[in-house]
Amino acid sequence: MAGNVTVLTDQNFKSTLQEAKIPVLVDFWADWCGPCKMIAPEVQKLADELQGQVLVCKLNVDENRETPNSLGIMSIPTMVIFKEGQEVERTIGYRKKDELKEILQKHL
Template identity: 50%
Template sequence: MAANVLDFTDANWKSDVLDSEIPVIVDFWAPWCGPCRMLAPTIEKLAGEFEGKVKIGKMNTDENQETPGGLRISAIPTVLIFQGGKEVDRLVGVNTESKFKASLEKLGVS
């Protein structure tokens, strides 16, 4: 994982995502998932571009099952966007960089 892509876990979920002062993008993935690996470069690019404005990280669904289960993550990759501790957008599958940027623009992030 790139240095500016955070590692979200069941243990740090509340403090790092729900209690975050800035928007958070969470990529739910697993190492065996081909589409997840295809999406990784886009997530890393966004993490670099929006560093300091948006927290961007990944949660391994094999290692952390409590949080994805509670959020009804039924397919991976699924990317959730949070603001103020609430889910504000959900993108399932491999999406383009422009789709993520459009979602962030709705939150006033550019």
């Protein structure tokens, strides 16, 4: 993972969300998921562009099953936006960076 993307696990998920002073975008993904691989560079560009405004994170659903299960994540890629530790929006499937940015703008 490149510089501006935080890797989340079941262990650090809740604390990361609670400590964040800015909105958090979590990309739920897996290695075998084609659309996840397609969206990864878009998420990275978004992280670079909105650094300091949004905390961009990725969580591998194969390595961390507890968190996606507790949130009802059924398909990937799923992007979930959290604000003050609470889910405010989610989008499922491939999105271009500009589409993701537009969704995020509402929560900045």
